[in-house]
Amino acid sequence: MADTQTTTSPSQAAAVPAAAPSAMAFVAPAVAWFIPGAGHLIQKRWLRGLLLLICVVAMFVFGLAMDGKIYKSNTGDLLDILGFISDLGTGVLYILGRTLDWGANAIVIATADYGTKFIAVAGLLNIIAAVDAYHIAIGKKP
Amino acid sequence: MILALELSHFSAAFLFALFSSTVFGICFRNNSREMLRYGAYCFGVFMVGMWIAGWVMWLIHH
Numbered sequence: 253m254a255d256t257q258t259t260t261s262p263s264q265a266a267a268v269p270a271a272a273p274s275a276m277a278f279v280a281p282a283v284a285w286f287i288p289g290a291g292h293l294i295q296k297r298w299l300r301g302l303l304l305l306i307c308v309v310a311m312f313v314f315g316l317a318m319d320g321k322i323y324k325s326n327t328g329d330l331l332d333i334l335g336f337i338s339d340l341g342t343g344v345l346y347i348l349g350r351t352l353d354w355g356a357n358a359i360v361i362a363t364a365d366y367g368t369k370f371i372a373v374a375g376l377l378n379i380i381a382a383v384d385a386y387h388i389a390i391g392k393k394p
Numbered sequence: 395m396i397l398a399l400e401l402s403h404f405s406a407a408f409l410f411a412l413f414s415s416t417v418f419g420i421c422f423r424n425n426s427r428e429m430l431r432y433g434a435y436c437f438g439v440f441m442v443g444m445w446i447a448g449w450v451m452w453l454i455h456h
Binding site: 300303304307308310311313314316317318319362363366369370373374377380381383384393394 | 397398399400401403406409410413414416417418420421424425
């Protein structure tokens with residue numbers, strides 16, 4: 253009887269490359285960060301992508317409408333630095349906001365403080381969505 | 395700013411809970427049914443937590 257098992261020498265095993273992550277694993281989180289929900293949309297998760305887009309954009313817009321502040325890049329107070337990192341999570345919305353000078357310069361009323369938190373949380377939620385898009389791209393999540 | 399919105403504390407917290415729990419539901423569960431359940435659960439926790447925090451603050455104030 254013929255031996256059907258194949259054997260692999262160490263040199264052959266070294267020649268076989270490890271399964272490389274697909275391009276989508278890099279593209280999806282980047283696109284998801286830049287445009288909220290887009291990481292899901294390019295992977296044909298239409299409803300999830302649309303809901304994420306609505307939630308993040310709505311939180312950002314409500315934050316601005318409540319006179320919230322968009323943090324600039326800074327090296328001052330720790331909370332200001334964290335605020336900047338959170339705001340940066342909104343991707344293109346942050347770039348638009350900074351370019352067009354949206355948002356208040358100072359927080360003077362209580363609702364403006366809520367607005368500032370809305371903008372920061374929109375960024376954090378978008379980062380969670382980008383991680384989720386990555387999990388879908390690598391097949392960890394359906 | 396063209397848009398100007400003055401929400402009450404409750405309305406702001408309601409919107410915050412609604413959007414956050416929607417994203418949590420989508421990102422932290424694997425199928426539609428579980429997403430819906432987890433989103434609803436998070437929304438409930440946000441609202442109940444806010445209600446309790448509100449009463450605690452009222453008691454501290456008085």
